[in-house]
Amino acid sequence: MKNQIRFYDTTLRDGEQTIGVNFSIDEKVALAKSLENFGIDAIEAGFPAASAEDFEAVEAVSEAVQEAEVVGLARMVKKDIDAAIAATKKAKHQTIHVFIATSPIHRETKLKMSKAEIIAKIQEDVAYTKSRVDKVIFSPEDATRTEPDYLVESIDAAIAAGATTINIPDTVGYDLPEEYGELFDYLHDHVKAFDQVAWSTHTHNDLGLANANALAGVAHGATEIQGTINGIGERAGNVDLIEAAVTLQVRHDHCQQAIGLNLQQATKIAHQVESYSKVKIAANKAIVGRNAFAHESGIHQDGYLKNPATYEILSPAMVGASASMPLGKLSGSHAVSAKLKELGYEMPIENIAHLFPAFKTLAEKVSIVSDDQLIALAEQEVAEG
Numbered sequence: 001m002k003n004q005i006r007f008y009d010t011t012l013r014d015g016e017q018t019i020g021v022n023f024s025i026d027e028k029v030a031l032a033k034s035l036e037n038f039g040i041d042a043i044e045a046g047f048p049a050a051s052a053e054d055f056e057a058v059e060a061v062s063e064a065v066q067e068a069e070v071v072g073l074a075r076m077v078k079k080d081i082d083a084a085i086a087a088t089k090k091a092k093h094q095t096i097h098v099f100i101a102t103s104p105i106h107r108e109t110k111l112k113m114s115k116a117e118i119i120a121k122i123q124e125d126v127a128y129t130k131s132r133v134d135k136v137i138f139s140p141e142d143a144t145r146t147e148p149d150y151l152v153e154s155i156d157a158a159i160a161a162g163a164t165t166i167n168i169p170d171t172v173g174y175d176l177p178e179e180y181g182e183l184f185d186y187l188h189d190h191v192k193a194f195d196q197v198a199w200s201t202h203t204h205n206d207l208g209l210a211n212a213n214a215l216a217g218v219a220h221g222a223t224e225i226q227g228t229i230n231g232i233g234e235r236a237g238n239v240d241l242i243e244a245a246v247t248l249q250v251r252h253d254h255c256q257q258a259i260g261l262n263l264q265q266a267t268k269i270a271h272q273v274e275s276y277s278k279v280k281i282a283a284n285k286a287i288v289g290r291n292a293f294a295h296e297s298g299i300h301q302d303g304y305l306k307n308p309a310t311y312e313i314l315s316p317a318m319v320g321a322s323a324s325m326p327l328g329k330l331s332g333s334h335a336v337s338a339k340l341k342e343l344g345y346e347m348p349i350e351n352i353a354h355l356f357p358a359f360k361t362l363a364e365k366v367s368i369v370s371d372d373q374l375i376a377l378a379e380q381e382v383a384e385g
C-alpha cells in the first residue's frame with residue numbers, strides 16, 4: 001500500500017510575498033476554507049509578527065478552519081514566536097514554524113552570526129516553542145546552499161530541542177532534482193534521529209525546477225510537500241501544489257505516494273487564487289491554464305475526436321475542467337463538423353466540404369472562429385442548399 005503524501009499550503013504566507021499581492025482578511029478566511037475542502041493537511045496562515053493585520057488574519061483563519069492544521073510562521077525571535085503562538089491559539093490543530101538561515105552567505109552577510117551562535121539560537125528557540133506547543137516545524141533557510149555537515153548539525157540541534165517536522169527549503173530555487181533528492185539521502189544517513197521526525201520539501205521555482213525538486217524530495221523520503229496554489233510566491237514563486245499533486249496522480253505507475261486531495265476542485269481553487277491575488281494564470285500553465293486542455297491544430301483535433309487519450313494524459317474532468325477545440329486556421333473539417341453537430345447542425349460531408357473554404361478564409365482573418373460566426377456560415381450553407 002502506498003503512503004499518503006501530506007500537502008502543506010503556504011499561499012497565504014509565502015504566496016502573499018508575491019509582488020503586489022495583498023489578501024484581505026476575508027479573502028484569507030475564504031481561501032483557507034477552500035484549501036481545507038480541497039483536502040490540504042496544513043495551512044500556513046501567515047507571519048503574525050509582521051503586522052497587526054497579519055496577526056488578525058491568522059487568528060481569523062485559526063477560528064475558521066476545522067480539520068487542517070493551522071500554522072503560524074516565526075523567525076527565531078521570541079516576540080515572533082509569542083505572536084505566532086497567540087495568533088494560532090484557537091486553532092483545533094496548532095503548529096508553529098520557526099526558521100533561521102544556515103547557509104554561509106546568510107550567516108555572514110544577513111545575520112552576521114557565527115555557526116555556533118546559530119546552533120545556540122536553534123537550541124534555545126525550538127525548545128522555547130516546544131515548551132508551549134506540541135507541533136514545531138524547523139526550517140534551516142537556504143538549506144540547499146548550506147554546508148551539508150553544518151546542515152546536519154543544525155537539524156540535530158532542532159530535533160534534540162523538540163522539533164517534530166524538519167523542512168528543507170531550497171529558498172532560492174538553486175538545486176537540481178538529483179541534488180535535492182541526494183540531500184535527503186545524505187540527511188537520512190547522517191541525522192541522528194531521522195526517523196523520529198517528519199520531513200518536508202519547500203522548493204522555489206527560480207530555475208523552473210520547483211515541481212521536479214519537490215518530487216525528487218518525496219522520492220527520497222520526504223512525506224510532505226510545502227507549496228502554493230498557482231505557484232505564487234517570492235520572485236519566480238514556489239512549487240504549485242496542484243502540479244505536484246496531479247503529477248503524483250497521473251504518474252502513479254511510477255511514483256510511490258498516494259494523494260488525498262479532492263482534485264476536482266483544483267481548477268476552481270486556482271481561479272479563486274487568481275481572482276484574489278490578481279496574478280493572472282498563464283494561458284499555457286500546466287493543468288489550470290486556459291489552454292491546458294485546448295486542441296487547435298487539425299491533426300490534434302482529429303486524433304482527439306477519435307480518442308481523447310491521443311493528446312490528453314489526464315482527463316480534464318479529473319481537475320474540474322473541460323476540454324475545448326478552438327477552431328482556427330489549422331483546424332480540419334472533422335473538427336468543424338463536430339462543432340457544427342454540437343451546435344445543432346448535422347450536415348452531410350459534402351456540405352462541410354463546401355462550407356470549409358469559407359471557414360478557412362474567415363479563420364485566417366479572425367484567428368479563432370466563434371460559435372456565432374460558424375453558425376452564420378452554416379445558415380448560409382443551408383440557405384444556398
Ligand code: KIV
Nearest residue numbers: 099139141142169171
Ligand atoms: O523559502 C524559504 O526559505 C521560506 C522559509 C521561511 C521556510 O519560505
Ligand code: ZN
Nearest residue numbers: 014169171202
Ligand atoms: Zn519559501
